[in-house]
Amino acid sequence: MTIHDWPTGPYPARVRIALAEKNLQSRVRFVTVDLYKGEHKKPDFLAKNYSGTLPVLELDDGTFLAECTAITEYLDVLDGPATLTGTTPREKGVIHMMSKRAELELLDAISVYFHHATPGLGPDVEIYQNAEWGLRQRDKAVKGMHYFDAMLQRQPFVAGAAFSMADITVIGGLIFAGLVKLQVPAECTALQAWYARMQERPSVRNRVTMSAPAEASA
Ligand code: GTS
Numbered sequence: 001m002t003i004h005d006w007p008t009g010p011y012p013a014r015v016r017i018a019l020a021e022k023n024l025q026s027r028v029r030f031v032t033v034d035l036y037k038g039e040h041k042k043p044d045f046l047a048k049n050y051s052g053t054l055p056v057l058e059l060d061d062g063t064f065l066a067e068c069t070a071i072t073e074y075l076d077v078l079d080g081p082a083t084l085t086g087t088t089p090r091e092k093g094v095i096h097m098m099s100k101r102a103e104l105e106l107l108d109a110i111s112v113y114f115h116h117a118t119p120g121l122g123p124d125v126e127i128y129q130n131a132e133w134g135l136r137q138r139d140k141a142v143k144g145m146h147y148f149d150a151m152l153q154r155q156p157f158v159a160g161a162a163f164s165m166a167d168i169t170v171i172g173g174l175i176f177a178g179l180v181k182l183q184v185p186a187e188c189t190a191l192q193a194w195y196a197r198m199q200e201r202p203s204v205r206n207r208v209t210m211s212a213p214a215e216a217s218a
Pocket of ligand 1: 006010012040052054067068069121
């Protein structure tokens with residue numbers, strides 16, 4: 001399998017964390033797509049992912065899987081039972097809902113802020129910007145942080161009692177928050193404590209170095 005991504009990107013981080021949680025790192029090789037050169041908007045890449053976003057998982061049969069949720073769902077059951085996306089109908093429903101909510105209320109909102117209200121990927125790539133929309137999305141993300149803080153005050157993980165894809169999505173959100181220097185509010189102590197715990201997971205800690213040449217294999 002091949003992962004087309006950008007090593008330090010928050011969305012790529014989601015798939016890298018899932019890969020490590022499933023112990024599948026040795027089964028993939030990484031190809032870097034340079035976001036700052038706009039390689040993800042060129043015809044060659046758009047043929048792999050119509051949406052022009054990273055990451056993309058290329059299967060050995062030539063199938064291209066885009067969207068972190070879809071890729072995570074695929075990886076989660078590739079070799080055995082699901083451990084990240086739930087097994088019972090209830091677990092699957094709650095995890096999917098919370099992961100989507102983490103996208104809507106946090107990660108995607110920060111992404112819009114980055115692309116619209118900061119220089120983003122630079123003038124050659126950011127051909128349309130709407131700063132007002134970007135700033136609104138920044139505020140939405142801060143509100144989302146309070147929401148996830150409230151959830152984590154009453155349960156250890158984002159979707160309940162166990163680590164799941166929903167935690168990975170919130171981690172992606174806080175990675176992006178760090179990149180754009182959007183602070184987690186001081187009063188969000190449960191979210192901060194949870195994030196500190198997440199940093200202890202090797203999958204989270206080692207996500208960027210995972211694609212170092214010595215470790216990547218075909
Ligand atoms: N819904 C997509 C997913 O879940 O995979 C969003 C993916 C996404 O936005 N990826 C970022 C991207 O391609 C990568 S990164 O910013 O996290 O590194 N951004 C480039 C762009 O122009 O939107």
